[in-house]
Amino acid sequence: MSGIPSKKILSQPFTEAPVPPGLLSSIRWKRIWQALVDLVFPPRCAGCGRVDTDWCSSCQQQLDSIPLLPAIDHVPGLDGVASTAPHTGIARQAVHGLKYENALVLAGPLAQRLERQFHQTNWTIDMVVPVPLHPVRQHERGYNQAQYLAEGLALRLSLPCSPSTLSRERDTRSQVGLDAAQRRANVSGAFRCHSEYVSGRHVLLVDDVFTTGATLAACAEALFEAGAKAVYAITVTVAQ
Ligand SMILES: [Zn+2]
CATH class of the missing domain: 3.40.50.2020 (Rossmann fold)
Structure with missing residues (x-):
């Protein structure tokens, strides 16, 4: 249940606020572009190189220790x-x-x-x-x-x-x-x-x-x- 309110808040600007059509198109293209970049060059952990995260929990534990x-x-x-x-x-x-x-x-x-x-x-x-x-x-x-x-x-x-x-x-x-x-x-x-x-x-x-x-x-x-x-x-x- 705790995730639902934040999702609602995040979605408000795109469902309720009067976004100009040009800006909406620009936001969509930026999202599509970022998704493509992530697909071709997925983020890697700066510590161990694990894919799909910039910094993993295992490296964080090592840093904390x-x-x-x-x-x-x-x-x-x-x-x-x-x-x-x-x-x-x-x-x-x-x-x-x-x-x-x-x-x-x-x-x-x-x-x-x-x-x-x-x-x-x-x-x-x-x-x-x-x-x-x-x-x-x-x-x-x-x-x-x-x-x-x-x-x-x-x-x-x-x-x-x-x-x-x-x-x-x-x-x-x-x-x-x-x-x-x-x-x-x-x-x-x-x-x-x-x-x-x-x-x-x-x-x-x-x-x-x-x-x-x-x-x-x-x-x-x-x-x-x-x-x-x-x-x-x-x-x-x-x-x-
Ligand atoms: Zn790591």
Whole structure:
């Protein structure tokens, strides 16, 4: 019985609302097109490759079973850093799915891990800010995975999330092959803060993977210049 009311609600726009004939035709074609795409390219679990789901219950159980980590000590430029899992196995696959395979459904389970990890800290936070992508890179990908994680976490913590607070002014994608000092120099000054709201606030940065902390430190640098009182960071995984 519980499924019937929701079906009624879902069907209302198409049976009762006066939908213009052109729009109705457009909606039908989109549905037919999506059905054809699913038939030819059925969704696959980002963890195990199982067909007909973006993320299966077995992979979710594996993700849930990974123990949370202690805080990452002494990252220069930040007041505290935490990460929920090593960048290996199912956690790595989940991050990869969210980042490169459009598996946006994974933002929910991963934000849930961020929330559990956050509750292990004693941080007091006023606002959540995702690490931004350079506009060219975001255009290529179509979305910023860190923004999905930040919005999911902020919702769970009942905190404001502000994706427009920081922008990436320089495209610093060529971090591979650089050591920690070179990475810091490469991203220093790459970010700009556009909000006076951060002044006097405790900010929580959110990103998918922690590598050397250079990117997070460069974001913190921009936030501190804008008057932030404290800057913490949390990521789904940590590369070791
Ligand atoms: Zn799976």
